[in-house]
Amino acid sequence: MSWTKLVKNAWSMSGLKQKDKKRLTFSLIFPLLLLLVTMLIATSVKAERTISSSSNMVVGVERKIDIIKNGYIMINDTFLFSASNESLVNFTLNDFLVGFPVNYSSNMIYYSAHDNEGNLPITKETRDESFQWLKISFPRPINLDNVGAYNFTVTYVFSDLIKRKSNLRDLFHASFPLYPSLIYDAAYCNVTVTLPSIVKVSQDNFPQDIFVNKTENFRVLNNFTSPLTAYANLSSWVEFSSSSFPLFKILELKRDLSIDGLGRISVTDIYEMVIVNVNKITFILPSNATNISVYDVYEKYPRYRVTATERNFTTMVEVTLGEKMEDSEKGRIAITYTLPFHKYIFRSNWQSYMLKISLTKPNEWIIGRIIVTITLPEGANFVQEKQGELEIEKIGFFQEKATLRYYNVTKFQNLGILSVSYQYMPLWAAFRPTILAGVLMGFVSLIFFFTRAAGKRAEIVAPAPISPETIRKFVESYEEKMRILFDIDYLEQQLRRRKISRRQYRFQRKTLDGRLLTVQRTISDLQRELEAAGGRYVDMISRLEAASTDIEAINRSIADIEIRYRRGEISAEAYRQLVKEYRRRKEENERVIEETLLRLREEA
Numbered sequence: 001m002s003w004t005k006l007v008k009n010a011w012s013m014s015g016l017k018q019k020d021k022k023r024l025t026f027s028l029i030f031p032l033l034l035l036l037v038t039m040l041i042a043t044s045v046k047a048e049r050t051i052s053s054s055s056n057m058v059v060g061v062e063r064k065i066d067i068i069k070n071g072y073i074m075i076n077d078t079f080l081f082s083a084s085n086e087s088l089v090n091f092t093l094n095d096f097l098v099g100f101p102v103n104y105s106s107n108m109i110y111y112s113a114h115d116n117e118g119n120l121p122i123t124k125e126t127r128d129e130s131f132q133w134l135k136i137s138f139p140r141p142i143n144l145d146n147v148g149a150y151n152f153t154v155t156y157v158f159s160d161l162i163k164r165k166s167n168l169r170d171l172f173h174a175s176f177p178l179y180p181s182l183i184y185d186a187a188y189c190n191v192t193v194t195l196p197s198i199v200k201v202s203q204d205n206f207p208q209d210i211f212v213n214k215t216e217n218f219r220v221l222n223n224f225t226s227p228l229t230a231y232a233n234l235s236s237w238v239e240f241s242s243s244s245f246p247l248f249k250i251l252e253l254k255r256d257l258s259i260d261g262l263g264r265i266s267v268t269d270i271y272e273m274v275i276v277n278v279n280k281i282t283f284i285l286p287s288n289a290t291n292i293s294v295y296d297v298y299e300k301y302p303r304y305r306v307t308a309t310e311r312n313f314t315t316m317v318e319v320t321l322g323e324k325m326e327d328s329e330k331g332r333i334a335i336t337y338t339l340p341f342h343k344y345i346f347r348s349n350w351q352s353y354m355l356k357i358s359l360t361k362p363n364e365w366i367i368g369r370i371i372v373t374i375t376l377p378e379g380a381n382f383v384q385e386k387q388g389e390l391e392i393e394k395i396g397f398f399q400e401k402a403t404l405r406y407y408n409v410t411k412f413q414n415l416g417i418l419s420v421s422y423q424y425m426p427l428w429a430a431f432r433p434t435i436l437a438g439v440l441m442g443f444v445s446l447i448f449f450f451t452r453a454a455g456k457r458a459e460i461v462a463p464a465p466i467s468p469e470t471i472r473k474f475v476e477s478y479e480e481k482m483r484i485l486f487d488i489d490y491l492e493q494q495l496r497r498r499k500i501s502r503r504q505y506r507f508q509r510k511t512l513d514g515r516l517l518t519v520q521r522t523i524s525d526l527q528r529e530l531e532a533a534g535g536r537y538v539d540m541i542s543r544l545e546a547a548s549t550d551i552e553a554i555n556r557s558i559a560d561i562e563i564r565y566r567r568g569e570i571s572a573e574a575y576r577q578l579v580k581e582y583r584r585r586k587e588e589n590e591r592v593i594e595e596t597l598l599r600l601r602e603e604a
Contacts, residue, residue, distance in 0.1 A: 057093075057144055058082045059182075061189040061228060067174055067196060067240075071162045071247040071276075072109075072365050077180050080151045083144045093142040097125070098134050098154055099181035101233050105132040107158045109366045110410050115152035122154070130233065131181050154180075157410075159249065159366055164276060170241050172199075178210070178223065179232040188226035195219040199240040206238045247276035250367040259355070261377040261424075265339040268598055271362075272332050272591075279326055281333070284360040285315040286344070289337040292317060293601075296325050296333055297594055298483050314360055324486065332591065334598055351423050353380075359415035370406040372418065375399070380424035390420070466533045468603075474526040475600050477519055478544065482593070484516045489555070496562075543596050547589040554586045 062078040077098065100108075113120040113136045125133040134154065142150050162174045179189050193211065195201060201218035211221035221238065252272040259265055269283070285292070292308050294301040294317070305320040317335065325331050339357075346354050355374065361367060374390075376382070378399045382392050390402040402420065409415065488509065495505045530537040558579060565575040 059184070059186045061180055061186050063180060063189060063191045065176055065191065065193045067162065067194070067199075067238075069196065069246050069248075070364065071159065071249065073158045073161050073174065073176050075156045075158070075176070076153055077156075078151055078153045080149065081142070081144060082149045093138065093144065093150070095135055095137045096152075097183050098136065099131040100156070100177045101181065101235065102130055102132050104158060104161075104177055107160050108132070108156055109159050109408060110157040110412065111155065113152060113154045115150075120152060131231070133181075157365060162247065164247065165239075170243050171239060172242065172245060173237060173239050175235055175237045178234045178236040179225065179228055181232050182228070182230055184230050186228040188224065189228040189232075191223040191225075193221040193238060195238070195240055196245070198244050199242040201238065201240045205240060207236060210236050211238075242277075244277050246278045247274060248278050248281070248364065249274040250362060250364055252369045252371070253361065253367055255359075255370070255372045256375070257357070257373065258375040259345070259377050259380075261379070265341060265344060266602060267337050267339060268602075269335045270332060270595070270598075271334075272330075274330050275321070275325070276329055279321050281319050281321065281362075283317045283319065283333075283335060283362055285317055285335070285337060286339055286358055286360055287313045287315055288340050288343055289315040289317075290340075292335065292337045294319050294333065294335050295594075295598070295601075296322060296331060297590060298322060298324050298486060299479060314358075332594060334594060336598065336601065351425050352383075353422055353424055355420040355422070356417055358417050361409060361415065363411055365411050367409045368407070370409055370415075372404045372406075374402045374404075374420055376401070376422055377424060380422050383421040383423060466530060466537065470526060470529055471600050471603050474523065474530060475597050477522045477526060478593075478597060481516065481519045481523060484512055484519065485551075488512050488516075540596050540600060543592055547592040547596075550589045551586055554582050554589070558582050 058081070060080040060082075062080070064076045064078075066074045066076075068074055079096070079098075081093065111122060111134060113122040113134075121137040121139075123135050123137075125135045127133050136152065136154065144150065158176070161176060162172055165171045165173055178191060192214075195218075197219070199219070203213065203218065205218070206221055211223050214220040214222050223236075250271055250273050252270075254268075254270045256268045256270075257265065258267075267286075267289075269285070271283070273281075275281075287310060289308070292306065292315075294306050299322060301319065301322070305322075307318045309316050315337075319333065325333075344355060344357050346356065348354070359370075359372065361370065375395070376399065381400055382390070382402055390404050392400060392402045395401045400422075404418065406415065491500075491505060491508055491512070494500045495502070500508075527541055531541055561570065561575060561578050561582075564570050565572070570578075
């Protein structure tokens with residue numbers, strides 16, 4: 001019996017009036033309609049969120065996770081599409097969404113997609129707070145009914161997911177997203193994790209409920225899941241030991257390029273890096289670089305540790321690091337060099353010039369920040385309307401500087417050629433000496449006039465110029481002071497870690513204090529000579545003294561909070577935060593000292 005007949009019989013038996021019958025009908029049908037609409041909405045939402053593998057297509061995923069040198073993780077996801085047994089009714093694939101847990105988004109430094117015909121457009125999308133989505137668009141819609149099967153690959157590179165465990169120097173921990181996140185179910189996901197040959201892995205170094213070992217040395221791990229449910233959000237990890245696995249990352253590159261009025265181009269590159277198990281680094285400089293010198297915070301590198309060769313229109317400089325730099329985990333390298341004027345600066349008329357230089361960079365995965373500064377000779381000025389993204393500022397009455405910044409530069413990016421237009425009158429090279437000579441002559445005449453009027457003789461003593469040898473001795477002495485201070489700091493760390501006895505500490509500390517006292521006396525004598533010259537030397541000395549005083553105060557503060565922490569006066573979290581902040585300030589002051597010493601070297 002149908003629902004309609006059932007309602008009619010109920011009416012006839014009830015003897016209700018026509019008006020009451022309508023009310024009863026509405027009260028019976030309305031809930032059914034509401035239930036039907038709710039089911040349709042739920043079905044459509046479910047269809048939007050999850051497309052069954054058997055409805056329109058079958059999707060399989062091959063995920064390859066590679067632990068690669070310098071501490072990066074590369075993930076390649078190959079998606080394989082095939083038609084289901086049912087008719088697709090001309091079903092076409094216009095785009096595709098893939099994702100990963102959002103907590104990895106800040107670690108992703110590179111992503112791309114390609115199929116057999118070439119690269120595919122890929123863009124980031126924001127849909128929810130739990131996942132980072134990437135939308136892959138197909139230039140031509142993929143009709144699975146015609147092609148039968150199709151596949152494409154998405155590549156991601158992540159940084160800072162491999163950490164050295166603090167308590168064990170040669171043990172590393174790597175974490176990563178185990179599955180790709182999709183908005184529908186996939187038929188399967190086959191995950192393969194491959195570790196480099198220089199590491200050692202045991203059966204206790206990975207979750208055995210997730211991975212199956214495929215080799216005797218545990219360097220290939222596998223996970224097969226079928227089906228892979230939509231919105232997968234699962235991470236995993238693997239640990240490995242190695243005394244040679246390198247972690248290397250360039251946090252910042254500062255390139256300071258200075259042009260003087262005599263046609264010389266001087267360049268200083270300062271690299272701030274994270275280095276673990278790295279003893280050689282290759283830097284890429286513009287071609288025809290000469291007078292190359294390499295420094296770290298402890299020393300100037302001798303020639304046998306610096307090899308420069310010309311290759312592919314660049315100058316390749318291989319640097320063998322010092323032992324202290326290898327152990328520091330975080331450090332700075334400075335490279336100074338000169339470039340030929342005729343190769344990089346072109347003149348269109350007697351006062352219009354253009355600098356053209358390739359912005360070379362180390363061939364690593366990522367550089368967090370690149371800052372390029374160009375300082376013109378006195379009297380020159382940039383042609384403002386031609387400079388694009390350059391930030392131009394005045395650094396004196398007649399001098400300008402331009403700054404260009406790049407962020408998160410990957411190895412796949414070509415920074416291209418920087419072109420800077422400026423105007424300069426060659427007569428400016430003689431302007432300052434002429435003005436200074438005129439002022440000096442006027443000053444001498446004025447003194448002579450007053451002394452003659454007073455009937456007295458005045459002896460005029462001009463300040464003696466500073467010799468390059470004096471500047472070099474000062475820089476070398478200050479570098480020696482920095483090395484001794486580092487040795488003292490290292491010695492105190494050894495004592496705290498109980499690596500040496502107190503007797504050894506006192507003996508070595510006495511030797512270092514004696515050397516430090518001798519160097520301090522030499523620095524004081526040379527410092528007086530520099531300050532007597534006045535001008536910029538006074539400013540440089542003031543910066544060195546201020547930075548050194550701050551470092552001494554910071555070291556005392558760090559020692560104080562270590563004592564307070566051992567006494568239980570502050571928590572472990574507060575201790576870590578304070579030490580982190582003090583070390584950050586210490587590094588800033590050390591950077592000031594390094595840059596000031598570099599400027600003094602250039603003066604020499």
